[in-house]
Amino acid sequence: MTSPNLYTKLFEQALKIRLVEEEIIHRYPTDKIQSPVHLSIGQEAVAVGICNALTDKDNLFATYRSHAFYLAKGGDLNAMMAELYGRVDGCCHGKGGSMHLAAPEVGFMGTSAVVASSISNAAGAALAAKLLNKNQLNVVIFGDGATEEGVYHETLNYAALHQLPVIFVCENNEYAVHSELKDRQSYSILEHAQSYGIATQKIEKGYDFIEIDKEFSKIADTVRTTGKPYFVEIMTCRYKEHVGPGEDFCGGYRTEDAVNHWKSLDPICTDTQMVERLSPAIMQEILASIEFAENSPFPGLEELYQHVI
Amino acid sequence: MTSPNLYTKLFEQALKIRLVEEEIIHRYPTDKIQSPVHLSIGQEAVAVGICNALTDKDNLFATYRSHAFYLAKGGDLNAMMAELYGRVDGCCHGKGGSMHLAAPEVGFMGTSAVVASSISNAAGAALAAKLLNKNQLNVVIFGDGATEEGVYHETLNYAALHQLPVIFVCENNEYAVHSELKDRQSYSILEHAQSYGIATQKIEKGYDFIEIDKEFSKIADTVRTTGKPYFVEIMTCRYKEHVGPGEDFCGGYRTEDAVNHWKSLDPICTDTQMVERLSPAIMQEILASIEFAENSPFPGLEELYQHVI
Amino acid sequence: MEIISYREALRESMESALANNDNTIIFGQGADDYKGIFGTTIGLAEKYGKHRVQDTPLCEEGMTGICVGAALNGIKPIHIHIRADFVFLALNQILNMAAKYKYMFGGHYDVPIFIRAVIGRSWGQGAQHSQSPQALFSHFPGLKVIMPSNSQSIIESYQYLLNEYSGPVISLEHRLMYDLNFDVDRDQIRTGKDALASYIVREGKDVTIVATSIMVLEAVRAAKYLAEYGIDCEIIDLHSTTDIEHSLIIESVKKTGKLLVADTSWVSFGVAAEISRIICENAPQYLTAPVVNVGMVPTPCPTAKSLEDLYYPNLESLISKIINLSGSGKNIPIPDEKSMADVYKKFKGPF
């Protein structure tokens, strides 16, 4: 039984992410956001469901497609917007941009634009957590494509060998840019992960934040208790093009129908009542963040030379 | 039923390899072989059994531990010895040394001293064989340790995805330098390989060249027919230290008993009659190869600058 | 004379490679999709088959090794990376295998693999999508590295390298030039090894500018501007960083006494350093003033536009440096152009 409060809470978070990204789409033609954006629209429930099971002390590592995770983990919206606008009050002083968000105060540890690069970092952080008795989870998000990189194999092996408290979350949207799974992978992601002796779970309903929260909370509890690695695959669907604000059904690599089917299951698409109820307050917050961003100064020479070593 | 001829033939090949390497040990203190040697003593049956199923048109890629494979594939002994002696008549004009042998005339395609680096090369050669209709097998030999490298995962995936006629042979001697399997791997090598949908076979009796030949011939025939990848794991035992001419039971990472058990099963150790019968002729060949090597000139400035691009 | 964009020149080169040689195979993430690697492989999978224009999984080290192995067995692979930064995952195969396979085995094998990697600024690419690793590759014997600065350069050098050359090649293509149009004169196509040579783009007597990739265009723009004020720049397009024509540079410096090196990467241990070495080993006495080097600021690449504009060279800073170096012209006005990216996003040429 889901409490209505939980549904509302997670819905609100997911909706906020969607509206933020829709506002980014809306503003993109102004050229004020001068950084490529990889939108999570359609995939918000994954971020929201997972982060609800984590505390600020738990660490999350993610990818270039991480507005959703940054926000769900509790990252400050103003700081994110300023980062996208390339301003000095951005969460990384404008040096990161959309592909490199971080919010250490809530355990959002950074995102890499080189596919699969953060997977081993999360295992390393889990090793540190274990050795330093931090009682802390380390979670890493990556796409289905990332599992093809060699470092994924190296990391699963190490994490299983040392029994590290790390949770691998594969956000499977079935595409790497425009390439389908079947053209890239000879293995089943889940079975392959099992071959390392890692416990696994697959969640098919990647639009259902309640389900994801429920399942992931159990997994998080298990890992907190056992200290052992876990692997979670969550099926999901990216509504927009791989990078950029548009749609790309013209590309011919997938059909609008396939995406529409997913939309028909997605609460943020179907529960219009909730959307109407919650949107106004969220929109205010978003507009305020844009104002914040636009009022923030551009970084200059001082920032340029800072933080190299 | 094994024909006595086959037994003699393979025994002779295996014995030749053993005697060559024992002669290397014997000569090593003279400092004339100025290159690190990774000896195959104890592992010869693997090379002999596999290569008997291959023709000169089939390609084999291997590692720094490849005197055995070079010879079993049909590489010229004189040229190998001259290579170890750093002479101009060496199979690579002295530029390769023990770790980098090649004999293209018999399909021995080269060996890498960077663990796992040749695995993907073999898959690429198999792709070429397939696209160019070469009716040729491509086989790659690597150690158990090599399966830990990321590129191994990348290559198994690609080979299975494109259904390439490549045979992966893991020579499992249970150690990478001084580290045991259990301290390095969380997976079973065979099951892990199966997760890519690759057909697999394990051969426990890595000392038994007849058995290896029998099994590997079947596999080679299968791959010639189906054009699909195959994975073979062969258990074996390295008698000597990881690199160098000595023994290293003093190192404490394994016991002499464990190796002695293997020796008690190894025909080259047990069938002393055959050894006595075949050794004299082989020794003549070996001594001739050393004379050949010692009479060959040292490479000089011309060779130094040749073959860069 | 035709007008051909950098992108079209690349696409044409890819198509001729497939057409001229049945054994040529193109590999790249998305090589067969509707965007076709920034348009340079569009339609080729349809025409030549998906086995010859292959999409690949995400596995840079593995794919490079597969290309090396295929090259050893009769294929001529072209391997494309949409960002040079991703090639760092494949450096073991490039540096330890491809660059050494021929030498290590005493000349038994050739490894004819051609790697295309896109470098450089477009906008907001950040620290991991903007690097220009020519110096890294050029330090290792066994590789050829080219940095074409126009369409003609692509057509001629790709033609030579894909048809006649049999070793590993890395071509670094600058993203900001893809949309630019250039004059191409097919009668003047350089052939054979000449297609790799450094060459003089513009003769001049006051200052020598040695430039790579898009910095050649920047140098040309600066030179045009300064010509009106009486500063006469000689510009050398280095073109290949592994096949540098020492005498061309030395002779030019002998004439001008003044050297500026403009490269797309960091200055330290970069092309600037190598050019200084060539001068110092051969003819330091020709220098009548300290050498000036232009490149990326010594930090990782920031994302914000305001920082990018400080990070990358621009016409304003280039021109003022040339003026200073030339020692003349205190009264020359400096143009107000702080962003190279802005220019190349609007200006389409022909250059």
Next chain:
Amino acid sequence: MEIISYREALRESMESALANNDNTIIFGQGADDYKGIFGTTIGLAEKYGKHRVQDTPLCEEGMTGICVGAALNGIKPIHIHIRADFVFLALNQILNMAAKYKYMFGGHYDVPIFIRAVIGRSWGQGAQHSQSPQALFSHFPGLKVIMPSNSQSIIESYQYLLNEYSGPVISLEHRLMYDLNFDVDRDQIRTGKDALASYIVREGKDVTIVATSIMVLEAVRAAKYLAEYGIDCEIIDLHSTTDIEHSLIIESVKKTGKLLVADTSWVSFGVAAEISRIICENAPQYLTAPVVNVGMVPTPCPTAKSLEDLYYPNLESLISKIINLSGSGKNIPIPDEKSMADVYKKFKGPF
């Protein structure tokens, strides 16, 4: 004054790192075995536990990423590679992640990882076990690279970098020096940032020699020899290739007018190039003769001893180059020493 070998200095530094900081962890293939990475970690696993002195699987990229992640979360990893060539498998994590993590995220994180990698000749190592990638690393902002040339240098720089510094470091240790003994004066230990500085090993007035790693020792041997014939060499140990003291080099060249750079890697795009850049940008007029550079021949490394002896610099060629450069001493006899490896395998010091 004590006599301490390079190997002992390394082992001592490893042990102090473990003793001084509970969060220091050593990772390396074979770090806990009976050979202990050429003796530099022997006994440490027994004393500090296998979780602090960890053997690792074969996975250079993965382990480096694990070290980076551990460093982000409170650990100070030391990651050891017995050959620098294997580090090419980890360059994505080093160049794209470790070197940029601090900058890219606006200073939120430090990545205190210390990578030790063994370079250089011993014998018969061939093309894939002999490379010296200081130039590669030094081109990328965000990294510190050191090349200690003696035991004191190890003790002081490791002490600073492992205790006080919090960014990524690469230390390239030369295999041929492991068995050498050096005088160490604990009262003269340089502390803080000074421990990275380039310094004058020997003052002289005729020729400036800038050297790295074992080439410093070679330079000292050459200088001693030549001193008897009246050629007075000034030797600068560069020590760090990322923290080069420009003024030290420039002042020295001002005095001598003559520069020779001796490095362990290839000359093109290498340390030699960078030193020339520094001179060219600052004071080319001080050079009274062309610069001479000494390093590996521009080919991959061959295996045969006869080729190695031609491939690597030796005392004979070094001395004759210095004599030529100095312009004096046509009558100085050249010593007959063609193999550096032979010398260091016999000679144990103290140096």
